[in-house]
Every structure is written in structure tokens, then in C-alpha cells.
Amino acid sequence: MKLTINPKYARLRGFTESLPRIFPTSTGGKTLYEGRNIVKLYTQNGQRITVKSYGHLTLFNRLIYGSLRKSKAERAFRHAIRLQCLGIDTPEAIASLEIRRFGMLRDSYFVSAYTDYLPVSDITASFPQNPDSQNMLDQLVGFLVELHRTGVYHRDLHIGNILYRCDTRGNCRFQLIDTNRMTFHHRLSQRRRIENLRRLACETDAYLYILKRYAEATGADTHSFQLRGVLLRLFLEAWHHLRHKIKMAFRAIRPGGRTDSAIAER
The missing domain is CATH 3.30.200 (Phosphorylase Kinase; domain 1)
Known part of the structure; x- marks a missing residue:
């Protein structure tokens, strides 16, 4: 022990x-x-x-x-x-x-x-219908910019791994969870920052807005930043889909795994 x-x-x-x-x-x-x-x-x-x-x-x-x-x-x-x-x-x-x-x-x-903070996915899911969600996303972007400014690269920067709590005046605080997969650097390049943001996996409208506001906050070209962010996210989703298919195929042929015929019978 x-x-x-x-x-x-x-x-x-x-x-x-x-x-x-x-x-x-x-x-x-x-x-x-x-x-x-x-x-x-x-x-x-x-x-x-x-x-x-x-x-x-x-x-x-x-x-x-x-x-x-x-x-x-x-x-x-x-x-x-x-x-x-x-x-x-x-x-x-x-x-x-x-x-x-x-x-x-x-x-x-x-x-x-224990933390009683709520998942940020509640905010992204309500954007842009909820009038308060834009202000909350702006504050989330500020948190992400600060996270990267300090050199933190969270390899599981999923939207469900960021929590928030807002006071009655709309000021929000954020927390990171699931902290076992991260690295710390002196400085993160713009490429590394975009690569990290692609992992957010939130709704498209919210994702594009986050990319736009992040670019504005860091002085990057907005359209170029958004385009790269979208392409990297598409590549990541395609890779996850391919990896899942490979895992399913491996499980079907390994000893004790279910074959296609066994699956079809269910």
C-alpha cells in the first residue's frame, strides 16, 4: 500500500x-x-x-x-x-x-x-437560446485563456471536465476535474492551444463562439482560428470513430469475444 x-x-x-x-x-x-x-x-x-x-x-x-x-x-x-x-x-x-x-x-x-459546481455542458447546451449563456461563455473563454497562459495542457479538456458556479451578479468561477492526464509547459504555442480546444466536444454553435472569442482575446485571426479549430475537431472525431470500430472488430475475433453472428442473434 x-x-x-x-x-x-x-x-x-x-x-x-x-x-x-x-x-x-x-x-x-x-x-x-x-x-x-x-x-x-x-x-x-x-x-x-x-x-x-x-x-x-x-x-x-x-x-x-x-x-x-x-x-x-x-x-x-x-x-x-x-x-x-x-x-x-x-x-x-x-x-x-x-x-x-x-x-x-x-x-x-x-x-x-467534494465540489458542488455544475458542469459547463449546461451552459453550452443552452447557447444561444439562454440570454445569460453568452456572458457565461465569455467568462469560460477567459478561464481557458488563463489556463493556457500558465502552460497547462489538459489532455482530457472535455466540456464535462470543466465545472462552474455563478453568483447572483453573474460572476462565474470555474474548476477543472479529471486531472490525471495533463502536462505543464513554460509556454503553449497557438497550434497547441487549438489542438487542446478541439477536445471540448460541445455543441457547434457554442464551439464556434468559444473559438471566436478565444481568438479575439489572444489577438489571433478569428476566421483562421475558427477554421483550424473546426478541421482539427473533425479529424479528432474521425479518429475516435475509427478507433472504436477497430476495438469492436478486435473484441469480435478475440477468444471469448462476440462474433458478428452472435451479435446478430440478439
């Missing part, structure tokens, strides 16, 4: 160390999300805590994460701390926990403070 804990939350050491035992059960936790990874909400001494368990790993990845590379949980923990040092808001990191067996990573958990 390898535990990395924020000294501010040393009182939660016992709880964190108990995760391999309590997380697979329903003991005291509420499931917020369940897919490849599982996210649960716990309450400890009146404080709400989010725990993310990273999905089952292949044998190859167990070996890699067990010896050559930091686990997703540890990277999420360290990146969250670094983001806050850079002035980029993210739920406060509490701890990361890794469970190894025979030198291979078996399970890993990232523990953070």
Missing part, C-alpha cells in the same frame, strides 16, 4: 487506508458515477469527500503502473496540487492510495474535497 496524503488532511489517513475494504461495498458511500471508473461520495466528520477508483487495468498496464509510471491516482493528486499553485481552481486534493500485489498495481484511489 502506498499512501500520499495532503498534510492538511492527515486526520483522514485512517479513512483513506480503509478504502480497499469499504469502497467495493455500499458502506457509507453514495455512487455519483459508475463506468470505466467509479466515483463515490463519503462524509467524514461533517466533510463531504469524493473518492475516484480507477478502472480495471490490463496485465500490461498493471506492470507499467507498478514499476515505470505513476498511477492515475497519484498523477491526479499531484496535478491538482500544482494547478492550485498556478491559480487554477480544482477540487482540493486530499490523498492518493495505491494497492500493489507482486509488484503490479491492483487498485488506485484519488481522494478530493
